[in-house]
Amino acid sequence: MTGEDHQDLAAGQAAGPADTDRADGAAGPLAASGVPVRPGTDRDAVGGAVPRWVAAPADTKGCAAVAAAASREGLALVPRGAGTKTGWGAPPRRCDAVVDLSALNHVDHAAGDLVVEAGAGTPMKDLADVLGTSGQRLPVDPVVPGSTVGGVVATGLSGPGRMLYGPVRDLILGMTVVRADGVVSNSGGRVVKNVAGYDLGKLHTGALGTLGIITSVTFRLRPVPPAARVVSARADDPARARELVASVLRSHTAPTAIEADRPDGGAVTVHVLLEGPEEGIRARAEEVSALLPGSSVAEDLPDGWGALPGGPGDTLLKLTTPPARLPAVLDAVADAAPDTGPLPVRGSAGSGVLYGALPSATAPASAVRAVASLRARVEAVTGGHGSLTVLDAPPTVHGAGLDPWGTVLGLPLMRSIKQNLDPDGVLSPGRFAGGI
Structure with a gap:
């Protein structure tokens, strides 16, 4: 998508059946659904695309009525809950109406x-x-x-x-x-x-x-487990962090999670969550603590547990890797954007799913280059068994030519399923891999 294309989306000018005169009334063609409909505003934008309408069904029957009315008119629909992840994926090619699902709360x-x-x-x-x-x-x-x-x-x-x-x-x-x-x-x-x-x-x-x-x-x-303990230790570098993680994985302590947090490209903090009956958890925590020299044990989860790195406006990255290649991937992320310094990275060291964030201050073209470079390095250091996808990015970064997905295996099958379930391509068109 070019920057010019993106400006068109942001202005709500994408071509298609949505270009219906507003003389249809505030509800437009969706009035036939019988659900509340209002005009869209900038606050309803999805990936920079402002919808003409926002429909708010009260239940599944109402959602079905909205979809049926939209289908008759060839309108593109984008579902929305609380709106916390409307920028995720690629910007939709069209967004004629947002379907607000907040009333489906039961x-x-x-x-x-x-x-x-x-x-x-x-x-x-x-x-x-x-x-x-x-x-x-x-x-x-x-x-x-x-x-x-x-x-x-x-x-x-x-x-x-x-x-x-x-x-x-x-x-x-x-x-x-x-x-x-x-x-x-x-x-x-x-x-x-x-x-x-x-x-x-x-x-x-x-x-x-x-x-x-x-x-x-x-x-x-x-x-809910009766008791929980978190054993935390600091590793001076990713290689040492991997050794600590491997020692826990080889043990019989059955951790619920093993997280790694590297906020600034330096030391890595490893957190091991243990859950279970109180009578057994002390012994398990002691065993894990012995495997992690200099560790501490706490009953409460650490600050930021499970939270994604970065902040508003950052380009959010998801990296997958075999756990054994964790050090190489962490080092690759640290060097991804030399103009902005090391990137914060956090995620599951036990299952090989990590998240990083390119700062919002990164110029759009630089962010696109950094993503492409880091994707190539992740694939290289993991022998093709790792990947990088962009979960969220500012509209300006998408407009600079961002590829959120990279190579996607099975894309022909995915397109076939899309064609089967949505032959007219009216559900969140273009948000997923391959323009699906």
Whole structure:
């Protein structure tokens, strides 16, 4: 996408059926859906694209009505929850209407089955509060404050606990999704096995709303552990950090998470989270502490646990690597942007998922070059087994020619699925890899 293309998007001037005269009224063609619709504003922009309308359905039926009305007119829809990650992915080619899912806020908790169904607009914090009253939890860490259930699933966010519990997609038992044509699809439910056909949970997790509008998700839960300890140690360099991580992984201590934090290109702090019964956790913490010379033990999580590095306006990077190549990847990130100094990096040393941030002060063209250079280095030092994607970037960086994805394996299959589920390409068009 060129800078000129991006300016057109930012002005809400993308070509297509959305260029309908506003004489249709404030609700435009979406008035037929029967749900509340208002004109879009700059505050509703998605990746710089300002929608003509914002529709606010109250439930799945309302979402289906909006999608059906939009489908008849060829309008492009972008789902939104709390709006904490509207810049993630590539800017949409078109954004005729935003579907505001904040009213889909409900929790149906079957505590005896360790299962919960939550509306896509349910804030993760509210869900945690409800589950906590029964001593249960969804083991998905709050990586982005204010996120909703739908936002976490649509972006595929998984925090430190993914090392033990798996990524968020592995915790999904069922899902309700509205297709581009307004048809409602359901899979799974309060069972362990999904129905035949597409596994909607895995298909829509991380798809950025390009395959359907998620309206509710059913998760399997875990009991809240009776006790927790965090063993933390400082390593002078990435190689030493890797030695510490490897020693814990070889032990029988069964950590929930092993995190690495390198804020300035220097020393690396390793945090090991242990959870379980009080009577056994002391011994496990002592064993891990013995493996990490100079370590400290605390009952509370450290500041910034699970949070992404960087701040507003930064270009957010996600790096995957085999854990054994952690030192090389950390060093590659440290040298990614010589004009701005070492980049902060944080993430799971145990599962090989790290996050870095290019400062907002980086010139757009420099940011694009830094991403390309770092992607090449990550692929080289991991023998092709690592990757770099850009989760979030300012519109100016996208406009400078950013490639958020790099080489994507299986792209033909992904395009085939997109064509099958959204043949007219009206759901978040262009936000995902390969322009999907």
